[in-house]
Amino acid sequence: MRTLPIFFVCFTPLCTAILHAEEWNFHISKQLKDKTPTAIALEDLIAESKKYNISLSILSEGKIQQGKNTMIVVNKTEKELLKNLPKEFKDKLSEDIPEEGFVIQTLCQSDNSKIVVLVGGSEIGTAxxxxxxxxxxxxxxxxxxxNTKRAPAFPVRIAGSWGRNLHGGATEQQIKTSFRYGFNWVSGMNTLDLVPWNSEPExxxxxxHIKKIKPLMDLAHSLGMHYFAFSNELTYHPSLFDNNPELLNPCLSEFWERVKEKYRLLFTALPDLDGIEICLDDISGFWDNYHPFDxxxxCPDCPMSYEERYRLLLKNIHEVVVGEFNKTYFQKxxxxxxxxxxxQPEVFKKVFTDEIPTNNLFVKIKVTRADRWWFQPYNRTFNLSPHRTIVIFEPMNYYEGSDTNLFPTFSGEYFQNGLKYFLSADNTNVSGLSYLGGISANEWSTRSAYVYTLYRLTWEPNVDIRQVAHDYCxxxxxxxxxxxxxDILMDTANAYKYGLFLEPIAYGQFNSFPHMRVGTFVAEGYPLIDLGKGxxxxxxxxxxxxxxWCEFTKTQLNFGLSKAKNMLEKFNNIKNKIKSEELSNKLELQLNMTLSLINTHFDYMETAFNFFDYLENSSVEKKNSLxxxxxxxxNSCETxxxxxGFNYKLDGVNVLIEHAQRAVKDLQAEKKLLEAVPSQKEIDQIIQEQQEKYKEIFKLYQGIMKRLGHFEILIDGQDLLHIQGNEYRIEHLRWDGPEVVSAQxxxxxxxxxxxxIPMDMDTRPLHPFVLYQxxxxxxxxxxIYLDDRPGGTGRFVFDLYLLEPDGKDLPIIKNWSEYFVK
Incomplete structure (x- = not known):
């Protein structure tokens, strides 16, 4: 085929759309083509092109074929492939290009073909x-x-990490996906699973684990990415403190030496690890034989203040991680x-004082004041010290479970304006973003929309957020x-925020969404004990x-409901344009599920308000309203x-329905029940009395009791342990699911x-008790009822014993659900 030098092509202002199958000649030097970053990116581009009937032919020659679409890919140190381009075109390609950035320019020819030239600042930028x-x-x-010049707007783009099995760098595919969306820090394993503890089998x-993670680290490094390990602190194996709990005291210098030793062990075993992230919270990140220490x-015996303890931790961890090993330290x-x-800004300033080093230290802070709820003001602890900060973003869909089939939530406007707010400060200390890594945007879900939105914001904080929603769709x-x-996606934040949240109970509270949680209408109190009074x-x-503000609250709920209805109406106007029946049905189902959820919530709140109105004023009008x-x-619940695909727990709604039905039938009976059942505080006291009686019975009949089983379970909420015959199962009631360490x-x-009879060996203050004998x-x-109050994850180690009644009159409650029924 005849070839022409590139300078023979002519400039036209616009490229005409190609209606037939596209063919492209792809010019890239062998050296660049074989680099890992560009090789992986090119492989993905070729695979994606095939889906749309686009063929890419990889060539290395420097001339183009007339009438052929041509793509030329170089990094800024390579000039040979660009030498025949028109000068005015080359000028656009010779701008200063950051190492992770790139320039792309398109030359449209009179024969309707295109030349697309990509110049990267390095092989990373080219990728x-x-x-x-x-x-x-x-x-x-x-x-x-x-026609664009782009580079990441932030030097740090770190994959969020939590728990044991971290996401973003745990597999080869996760690392490649994280790279595709611009991350340069990933993790794959918790620190607890990497430290060579002085114990077996750990x-x-x-x-x-180290053998498994090393190839992943090598892959990340070959892509210009950094690899880190995460843990909650302090989590440890008892061998770190020589199995001596008396050393667990922040007032002891030996305590801090042992904490530092944890990280010396880590980096000695993994010298290529680039850094660590730690989080101080009500600790949940431990398992097996590992233990937490807050x-x-x-250790109340240590009089050191909260701020002093925090500063000591920062300085000691920094001393080892940065000072001894020259690694990076992320503090969440x-x-x-x-x-x-x-x-709390004042607390932040008392901790991050001038004595806390700034080199290789990044402070990770959530965009929200508290957790991932709506009606959350932006966090006010940014830009308070010279320490560089990372903005943590999380999906704003606390009402959505993994399989509740709701329409995705789009949080782009909230995210972008929070980011702009933090960046607007003089001498802003924001240096990066953190969000979930290893997740593709090529799926229709809240999580995927969230990843795509933040990928775009890391490169262009001022991007048109409506355009981002358009591109995702x-x-x-x-x-x-x-x-x-x-248009529909942009409405979701308002639909969910105003349709499910209640503003008067939101602002000023840590939890702005107390009555719902991850696929559940929460039932507070002890519904299985207190007949719903709690x-x-x-x-x-x-x-x-x-x-x-009752009328205003109802107006907001109505606004959210009308948004959900309008979303479905907009979809009905276009669904006949959707060629795929499967896709059309999926979108319609999600919109109906969202509308029904919001409608159920609206009626739930309206019934609650009318219920209490009727209890206060038992008029015929109030009764009819209820x-x-x-x-x-x-009817809403039934719909x-x-x-x-319905998979939502209506626990709290069902409790209200039962009480409202009783009130409509016999108001005095409802009032009498609410008066008769003790408060939660009183029930807690009765439970504690029962537990004392368990001990008395065990002491009295120890010689004839039979050991039924031994259990060690990590509880973060409320759970029921059911035993029947030779089988056991755990029914999860609230908060995060349990983890069985051992069960016999x-x-x-x-x-x-x-x-x-339960006998606790190591449990939280509200020890296990028998709900049903x-x-x-x-x-x-x-x-067996397990409740981990006051918070975080609790380790429950206990035995169960059997006693034959044989006519013994034992002072224990055999069935709590009937105990308060008169």
Whole structure:
């Protein structure tokens, strides 16, 4: 085929869309093509191109074929492939290009073909440029005209980390995906699983973990990325303190030497590890034989203040990580107490004083004042010291479970304006962003939309956020649906925020969303014990806080509901344009699920308000209002449950329905029940009395009792341990799920009435108690109640014993659900 030097092409202002299958000649030097970053990016671009019937032919010659679309890819040190380009065109390519950045320019020819030239600041920047071409291809379904200069706006783009199995760098695919979305810090394993502890089997296990992680670190490094390990602090193996709990005292210098030794062991075993991230909170990140110690709050015998303890930790960790090993230290400020460092500027300033070093130290702070709820003001602890900060972003969908089939939440406007707010300060200390890594934006979900939005903000903080929503919709739903679906997506924040949240109970509170959580309408109190009184009292507190602004609260709820209805109406206007019936059905189902959730919540709140109005004023009018609201709520719940894919827990709603039905039928009976059932504080006292009686019974009958089982379970919330025959199961009630460390049944639970006695060995203050003793009515199953108050994760180690009643009159509650029924 005849070839022409590049300077023979001519400039036209616009490129005409190509209607037939596209073919592109792709010019790249062998040296650049073989570099790991560009090789991986090129592989992804070729694979994505095939989906849209676009062929890329890899060439190395420096001339183009007439009438052929041509892509030339170089880094800024390579000049040979650019020598025949027109001068005015080359001038646009010779601008100063940051190492991680790139320039792309398009030359449109009179024969309707295009020349796209990408110049990267390095092989990393070149790879980022290839991924931007891939992004534009996904949005447009063709390689469009691209004229841009881009570079990351922040030097640190770190994948968020939490728990044991970290996401972002745990597998080869996660690392490649993280690289595709611009991350340069990833992790894959918790520090606890990497330190070569002086104990077995932990040491041997961790040696295997190190072998597994080294190739992942090498891959990350080859892509210009850094690799770090995460842990909550302090989490440790007892061998670190020679199995001597008396050393767990922040007032002892030996304590801090042992803390430093943890990181010396880590970096000695993994010298190529680039850094660590630690979080001080109500500790949840431990398992197996590892233990937690809350440096900031535990050991009351140490008179050192919260701020002093925090400063000591920062200085000691920095001394080892940065001073001895020249690594990077990320400190995550987070906790569950609203008066501490993560959201209180004065506390932050008392901790991050001039004595805290700034080199190689980054402070990670959430964009929200507290957790990932709406009605959260932006965090005010940025820009208070010279220490560089990283903004943590999390999906703002605390109402959505992993399989609740809700329409995605788009948080772009909230994220972008928070970022602008932090960056607007004089001498801003914001140096980076943190969000979930290893996740593709090529799926239709809240998490995917969140990743794509933050990927775009890390490169262009002032990007048109509506355009981001459009591009995300184009990638996942197609260009023809991008505009109308972006309109719907942009409405989601308002629909969820105003449809599910209650402003009078939100502002000024740490938790601005107390009545719902991750796929659940929360039931407070002990619903299995107190007949729902605890939850009714919880709802009454909400009612009283909303009462001065009752009409305005209902107006906001109505606004959220109308947004959800409008979203579905907009979709119905375009669904006949969707070629895929499967996609159309999925989107319609999600919108119906969202509308039904918000409608159920609206009726839930309306019924609650009318319920308390009726309790206060038992007029016929108030009764009718409650009856009408209750009927609407029951119908809303039924509609919600009948949607295919429904998977929402209506616990709190069901409690209210039961009490409202009783009030409508017999108001005095409802009032009498609420008066008769003790408060939660009184029930806690009865439980503690029962636990003392367990000890007395065990002491009295120890010689004839039979050991039923031994359990060690990590609890973060409330759970029920059910035992029947020779099997056990755990029913999760609230907060985060349990982790069974060990469970042994030494004999089957008999198919007859026996007494089960729990004996705690190491549990939280509200020790295990028996909710139901075995009886014919429950098919001889026993249920043990586990509650980890006051917070964080609690280790529950306990035994269960059996006692034959044999006519013994034992002073224990056998069935709590019937105890307060008169």
């Amino acid at each position: 980022h440029g290839l991924y931007w071409i891939l992004d534009r291809l996904q949005v447009n379904r063709t390689i469009p005209e691209i 040491k041997k296990n961790n040696q295997e 440096i900031l709050h535990d 400020n987070w906790g569950l107490r609203e008066y501490e460092i993560h959201c 184009a990638i996942n739903l197609g260009p023809e649906l991008a505009e109308p679906m972006a 939850h009714i009292q919880f709802l009454k507190n909400i009612y009283l806080q909303c009462l001065p 009856q009408n609201a209750l009927l609407k709520l029951i 919600f449950r009948n949607i295919p 049944l030494f004999s089957p639970l008999p198919q007859k009435e026996v007494i089960v 075995p009886s014919a009515s429950n098919n001889y199953q026993t249920s």
